[in-house]
Amino acid sequence: xxxxxxxxxxxxxxxxxxxxxxxxxxxxxxxxxxxxxxxxxxxxxxxxxxxxxxxxxxxxxxxxxxxxxxxxxxxxxxxxxxxxxxxxxxxxxxxxxxxxxxxxxxxxxxxxxxxxxxxxxxxxxxxxxxxxxxxxxxxxxxxxxxxx
Numbered sequence: 001x002x003x004x005x006x007x008x009x010x011x012x013x014x015x016x017x018x019x020x021x022x023x024x025x026x027x028x029x030x031x032x033x034x035x036x037x038x039x040x041x042x043x044x045x046x047x048x049x050x051x052x053x054x055x056x057x058x059x060x061x062x063x064x065x066x067x068x069x070x071x072x073x074x075x076x077x078x079x080x081x082x083x084x085x086x087x088x089x090x091x092x093x094x095x096x097x098x099x100x101x102x103x104x105x106x107x108x109x110x111x112x113x114x115x116x117x118x119x120x121x122x123x124x125x126x127x128x129x130x131x132x133x134x135x136x137x138x139x140x141x142x143x144x145x146x147x148x
Contacts, residue, residue: 075118084109 038046048054089103 075116078115078117080111080113082109082111084111 086107088105088107090101090105092100094100
């Protein structure tokens, strides 16, 4: 090999090394390798604070804590309405032998009803249901901080 070819190969090799060093230097400058140390508790706390669905659940738990269930103490009102319509063709014969024919006879029946129920005393069950609903919302894991 001649000296010119060796120098040319050497220059190509140096050029490749410079390009590789530039690429590696650029990559390491993008990714900062000097990250700070974070404990597991801090990492979990940050993840839970930034999780949007957990924020929604905590807000709903706070709202439900203020909205106690008093439905067991209140009366219930039920209403029903019904309409029935029938169409008939009738043929009747009386004792004299006369035939009476009626076609497309329409009959309408309307029914309505209202019922009011109020539980006066049921052996303290309604008080226990009220306390149970309050206790369930009070002891949700999302209504408190994630760690105790």
